Amino acid sequence: MSSFDQPIDRRNSDSIKWSKYAGRDVLPLWVADMDFAAPPAVIETLHRRIEHGVFGYGGPWPSLTESVLTHLESEYDWRIEAEWIVWLPGLVSGLNIACRAVDGAVLTATPIYPPFLSAPHFSGRQLNRAELACTDDGWRFDQAALQAALTPDSELFLLCHPHNPVGRCWSRDELLELAALAEANDLIVCSDEIHCGLILDADKRHIPFASLSPAAAKRSITLMAPSKTFNIPGLGCAFAVIPDAKLRHRFEHAMHGIVPHVNVLGLAACEAAYRDSGDWHRELIAYLRANRDLVIATVNREKGAKMKSVEATYLAWIDVRELGLDNPAAHFEAHGLGLSDGADFGAPGWLRLNFGCPRSTLEEALKRFSTACRAA
Numbered sequence: 001m002s003s004f005d006q007p008i009d010r011r012n013s014d015s016i017k018w019s020k021y022a023g024r025d026v027l028p029l030w031v032a033d034m035d036f037a038a039p040p041a042v043i044e045t046l047h048r049r050i051e052h053g054v055f056g057y058g059g060p061w062p063s064l065t066e067s068v069l070t071h072l073e074s075e076y077d078w079r080i081e082a083e084w085i086v087w088l089p090g091l092v093s094g095l096n097i098a099c100r101a102v103d104g105a106v107l108t109a110t111p112i113y114p115p116f117l118s119a120p121h122f123s124g125r126q127l128n129r130a131e132l133a134c135t136d137d138g139w140r141f142d143q144a145a146l147q148a149a150l151t152p153d154s155e156l157f158l159l160c161h162p163h164n165p166v167g168r169c170w171s172r173d174e175l176l177e178l179a180a181l182a183e184a185n186d187l188i189v190c191s192d193e194i195h196c197g198l199i200l201d202a203d204k205r206h207i208p209f210a211s212l213s214p215a216a217a218k219r220s221i222t223l224m225a226p227s228k229t230f231n232i233p234g235l236g237c238a239f240a241v242i243p244d245a246k247l248r249h250r251f252e253h254a255m256h257g258i259v260p261h262v263n264v265l266g267l268a269a270c271e272a273a274y275r276d277s278g279d280w281h282r283e284l285i286a287y288l289r290a291n292r293d294l295v296i297a298t299v300n301r302e303k304g305a306k307m308k309s310v311e312a313t314y315l316a317w318i319d320v321r322e323l324g325l326d327n328p329a330a331h332f333e334a335h336g337l338g339l340s341d342g343a344d345f346g347a348p349g350w351l352r353l354n355f356g357c358p359r360s361t362l363e364e365a366l367k368r369f370s371t372a373c374r375a376a
């Protein structure tokens with residue numbers, strides 16, 4: 001039995017995932033955190049930090065920075081300088097800051113994690129969208145759609161890599177095409193790589209957009225965090241990597257007065273996650289892979305539901321348009337399954353299912369999924 005098999009009761013806790021359906025028999029497979037305990041090294045580090053007893057304002061220290069540099073080099077072959085790092089309390093803050101740091105319009109590819117759609121609006125920037133193409137071979141960028149969505153004042157491309165919700169780990173060739181588009185149109189690329197530690201396909205590797213070439217690095221803002229991979233999003237610790245000093249200063253300027261110091265527990269957890277949690281991570285990926293296979297087999301067996309493979313993330317993006325439901329999320333909720341509504345991602349008729357949970361929870365959820373499909 002794997003340690004990931006052990007259900008942990010999150011009902012009546014601070015969990016927003018579980019409290020949404022408090023008092024109802026609805027399994028919550030919506031917001032993107034996992035129902036697993038953090039790696040043992042993270043928990044031990046947090047205990048030690050708590051024992052210290054003093055929780056003043058904190059900032060990074062040398063061995064933490066070193067753990068980030070070493071992690072990025074060993075995992076992604078990406079060498080960065082310590083001064084390129086800007087610590088943040090979260091990635092969503094980073095997306096909003098990136099929008100505020102530019103003057104022009106923002107471009108992104110849909111369906112997409114909802115804050116990509118709201119951040120330009122909150123920042124008073126025009127958002128232009130291009131649909132991803134759903135082909136027989138899976139999800140792809142549609143270069144013609146991207147070109148058509150560009151306007152003369154486009155200045156920022158918000159990239160989700162790996163992509164939430166479609167689960168693509170973009171390849172080098174795909175990234176090079178995006179880099180060429182950015183170069184030709186003088187776009188800054190803000191690459192949200194929060195899911196980069198969750199590559200499920202053994203033959204794929206995450207390639208940071210900024211690692212493609214010095215030219216790509218110069219126009220990049222990379223957002224990363226240990227939060228998704230090591231299941232510590234509630235600890236609020238993330239960072240941007242911005243190699244170009246001018247762009248980094250613009251980004252830091254946009255943060256002034258609205259972005260707080262990073263939580264000291266999050267910083268401590270980050271170091272333990274990146275430096276001492278490799279074995280836990282390897283087991284997690286194997287576990288998620290098996291969960292993914294179960295989800296794909298079940299979903300694609302049901303009439304009216306279908307999905308492409310999930311190369312990365314613990315999120316399944318499911319097309320239920322053929323079920324002909326007015327409100328698919330409400331229908332599945334009524335059958336005891338709480339999923340994310342595709343409409344929030346710019347794609348009504350789709351649902352997102354989070355399979356970062358013990359196998360027993362997933363099996364029950366998938367039973368409910370099948371019942372809901374057949375009742376449609």
Ligand SMILES: Cc1ncc(COP(=O)(O)O)c(C=O)c1O
Nearest residue numbers: 032090091092093113164192194
């Ligand atoms: C692509 C993406 N970016 C950002 C976030 C959230 O980041 P944070 O909690 O650090 O603001 C998520 C969470 O689901 C996500 O999927």
